[in-house]
Amino acid sequence: MVIKNAKIVDIHGIYESDVLIKNRKIEKIGDNLKDDEIYDANGAYLLPGLVDLNVKFCDDKVNIQNIKKLSKDALNGGVTTVVLNPDLNPALDNEIILEFIKSENQSNNSCKILPLIKATMGDDSQSMSEIAILLKKGAVAPFFYSDIDSFLICRIFEYAKMYNVPLHCRARNASIKSVGVMHEGEISSRLGLGGINEIEEVSEVAKIIEFAKYYDVEVIFKSLSVSRSIELIKKAKEEGIGVYAEVSIHHLLKTDKECEGYNTAAKIDPPLRDEHNRQKLLHHLKEEDIDFLTSLHSPKSTVQKDISFDEAAFGVDAIGDYLQTLYKTLVESKIVTFSQLIKLVSHNPAKILGRKNGEIKEGFEDSLILFNKKEVKKIL
Numbered sequence: 001m002v003i004k005n006a007k008i009v010d011i012h013g014i015y016e017s018d019v020l021i022k023n024r025k026i027e028k029i030g031d032n033l034k035d036d037e038i039y040d041a042n043g044a045y046l047l048p049g050l051v052d053l054n055v056k057f058c059d060d061k062v063n064i065q066n067i068k069k070l071s072k073d074a075l076n077g078g079v080t081t082v083v084l085n086p087d088l089n090p091a092l093d094n095e096i097i098l099e100f101i102k103s104e105n106q107s108n109n110s111c112k113i114l115p116l117i118k119a120t121m122g123d124d125s126q127s128m129s130e131i132a133i134l135l136k137k138g139a140v141a142p143f144f145y146s147d148i149d150s151f152l153i154c155r156i157f158e159y160a161k162m163y164n165v166p167l168h169c170r171a172r173n174a175s176i177k178s179v180g181v182m183h184e185g186e187i188s189s190r191l192g193l194g195g196i197n198e199i200e201e202v203s204e205v206a207k208i209i210e211f212a213k214y215y216d217v218e219v220i221f222k223s224l225s226v227s228r229s230i231e232l233i234k235k236a237k238e239e240g241i242g243v244y245a246e247v248s249i250h251h252l253l254k255t256d257k258e259c260e261g262y263n264t265a266a267k268i269d270p271p272l273r274d275e276h277n278r279q280k281l282l283h284h285l286k287e288e289d290i291d292f293l294t295s296l297h298s299p300k301s302t303v304q305k306d307i308s309f310d311e312a313a314f315g316v317d318a319i320g321d322y323l324q325t326l327y328k329t330l331v332e333s334k335i336v337t338f339s340q341l342i343k344l345v346s347h348n349p350a351k352i353l354g355r356k357n358g359e360i361k362e363g364f365e366d367s368l369i370l371f372n373k374k375e376v377k378k379i380l
Helices: 065-077 095-103 131-136 150-161 184-192 201-217 228-238 249-253 258-261 275-286 320-333 338-352
Strands: 001-002 007-010 015-016 018-022 025-030 038-040 044-046 050-055 078-085 112-115 142-145 166-171 219-225 243-248 292-294 370-371 377-379
Touching: 001 201, 007 338, 015 258, 015 338, 038 065, 044 065, 044 249, 044 338, 050 243, 050 292, 050 320, 050 338, 065 078, 065 320, 065 377, 078 258, 078 320, 095 112, 095 131, 112 377, 131 150, 142 150, 150 166, 184 258, 201 219, 201 228, 201 243, 219 292, 228 243, 228 275, 243 275, 249 275, 249 292, 249 320, 258 320, 320 370
Parallel strands: 001 038, 007 044, 050 078, 078 112, 142 166, 166 219, 219 243, 243 292
Antiparallel strands: 001 018, 007 015, 018 025, 044 370, 370 377
């Protein structure tokens, strides 16, 4: 198949050319290419499929329906690979759940669902899962919360170093967070809602950076919401420590003002922060201090959202129009270029997974999508 009249977008820029695809791989890029099958892109953008490192099923439930729904919604939003957050029901901490998800995600036309594994087992997180076995069975990497027992953290880092895999860490302090349902500030005070202080995240980031330095293990900090966290990671990078910052699109675009009127749709984890923090996050984005963007897709059903703010579940349905939102809010508004966006949502996350994506060139055999600013079509 030859794709004609497409604008090719990758980390190097935007240009127009024909693309010949054979045997699910780009065979040639050039002018006036011929084949029995011609696809007219009509000026749409041809780009690498997006990779989202932080996604959950609806209501956190592992079942066939949710696997299919996630795959469909992800493709609608231009996401061809998702990394599944393992804090699910049941938790992704054993071979049975891992094999179930893999077996239900086999189609070439579906979104690839790559599971992280929860490094600890049980609600109390006092014991380790079979990390070595689960990695051999195809799990991407271990995931852990920063506020678990410090001895367990040491063991998790030892396993990561042994198997040469990065760690995915959610920086949180449950004892501080437990009393809060939104960002601690003027609005939470006015609404009479318990607040979650920024120190809950920042203090844990600082702690885990020290573990990363001591063990010389790469750490991806999941869905950071506080600009100070990015500053700590930036400084650690300057010291040669392998730490990376992931930020959701919501924390770049919205603030805790969204919670006005007790709007439970804006109740997400981590919470939306204030405008001052949002502006600083945007500055870090422009300075390339942020490594990955995520949709933070964690949808909740109406019965879990259409209740009082205090009782409502944390979560947001965001992946179905992810690329459309990114393009409109970040590219068209000139906060980043399209090529810079591809680096944040395709090249960088693929690289941390040990894959090559983000450069459309001859030999490319990862997913390709066509995007016309409103709709997405998976090509490869």
